[in-house]
Amino acid sequence: MSLATTFLGVNFANPFMNAAGVMCQTENELTSLAQSSSGSLITKSCTSAFREGNPEPRYSKAPLGSINSMGLPNLGFDFYFNYAKNTFPSVNVSNKPIFFSISGLSLEESTSMAQSLCPLATEGQVILELNLSCPNVPGKPQIGYDMEDMDRYLNAVSSVYSMPFGVKMPPYFDFAHFDSAAAVLNKYDKVAFVTCINSVGNGLVIDIDSEQTLIRPKAGFGGIGGSYVLPTALANVNAFYTRCPGKKIIGCGGVTSGSEAFMHILAGASLVQIGTQLQEEGVGVFDRILSELRTLMEKKGYTTLSDFHGKLKTL
Numbered sequence: 001m002s003l004a005t006t007f008l009g010v011n012f013a014n015p016f017m018n019a020a021g022v023m024c025q026t027e028n029e030l031t032s033l034a035q036s037s038s039g040s041l042i043t044k045s046c047t048s049a050f051r052e053g054n055p056e057p058r059y060s061k062a063p064l065g066s067i068n069s070m071g072l073p074n075l076g077f078d079f080y081f082n083y084a085k086n087t088f089p090s091v092n093v094s095n096k097p098i099f100f101s102i103s104g105l106s107l108e109e110s111t112s113m114a115q116s117l118c119p120l121a122t123e124g125q126v127i128l129e130l131n132l133s134c135p136n137v138p139g140k141p142q143i144g145y146d147m148e149d150m151d152r153y154l155n156a157v158s159s160v161y162s163m164p165f166g167v168k169m170p171p172y173f174d175f176a177h178f179d180s181a182a183a184v185l186n187k188y189d190k191v192a193f194v195t196c197i198n199s200v201g202n203g204l205v206i207d208i209d210s211e212q213t214l215i216r217p218k219a220g221f222g223g224i225g226g227s228y229v230l231p232t233a234l235a236n237v238n239a240f241y242t243r244c245p246g247k248k249i250i251g252c253g254g255v256t257s258g259s260e261a262f263m264h265i266l267a268g269a270s271l272v273q274i275g276t277q278l279q280e281e282g283v284g285v286f287d288r289i290l291s292e293l294r295t296l297m298e299k300k301g302y303t304t305l306s307d308f309h310g311k312l313k314t315l
């Protein structure tokens with residue numbers, strides 16, 4: 001029985017990692033992930049400069065998951081670059097790969113960061129996940145919901161970034177949108193993986209006792225994560241898995257146990273990101289879900305992920 005896998009020519013001890021944004025903003029959080037049982041980790045989506053983010057409370061647990069409107073708080077590109085280049089190698093006891101998330105507030109900012117990151121990628125130190133789906137920066141619509149904008153971003157980043165990279169996509173809810181988003185992604189061979197999904201944008205969770213919203217920013221509107229989004233996450237994983245045959249899929253959304261991880265892999269995910277459940281449970285979630293997935297595979301007679309990867313059966 002092995003949960004090891006190869007992704008973009010890199011070896012992973014297991015398919016699990018954090019979702020960008022969760023437990024990955026500070027050095028301590030990143031090092032805690034580096035020394036956890038995860039197979040890899042990803043840095044908080046960064047902008048060129050330090051960002052305070054939205055007023056708190058900006059994250060809340062909710063009955064079936066979470067709501068957040070963090071507003072892209074991060075320590076700035078240089079911090080994460082230096083972490084990945086200098087600090088991470090010294091704390092990376094299990095030699096796990098590290099992903100690097102960027103989310104500029106403009107095409108120029110994202111392109112500039114990608115260009116600066118490229119040398120580290122060519123040295124095999126990082127894998128870029130370009131975030132096209134932050135729902136929480138007031139006045140900045142999600143790039144992934146504007147096909148022409150997404151095309152322009154991918155064209156610009158591809159022209160300065162010489163290595164394979166991936167994109168973090170928003171959830172789509174219509175076959176026409178799966179088709180048009182996949183058509184844009186398939187124009188770019190350098191887009192080697194697609195991470196589905198980011199939080200389901202601009203939900204509203206209400207506390208019936210206080211009759212208030214749970215978070216302060218944007219009148220309480222925020223990205224929804226956790227069990228609420230599992231069916232949408234699985235659908236997006238499978239929709240892009242079938243529409244982008246030359247690309248790998250990373251699944252994100254609603255993974256709280258080995259069962260949901262199994263579903264994501266069955267739907268086509270090669271790696272699996274954990275967000276809300278990691279935020280609520282801590283890094284022990286990786287040990288638990290690894291054990292649960294092993295037990296489930298044993299029960300079904302599978303010994304490797306490829307035994308069931310992408311093998312979802314339809315009726």
Ligand SMILES: O=C(O)c1[nH]c(=O)[nH]c(=O)c1Cl
Nearest residue numbers: 069070071072134136199223
């Ligand atoms: O508010 C955030 O920082 C945030 N929150 C999300 O749920 N997804 C994102 O991509 C980002 Cl960038």
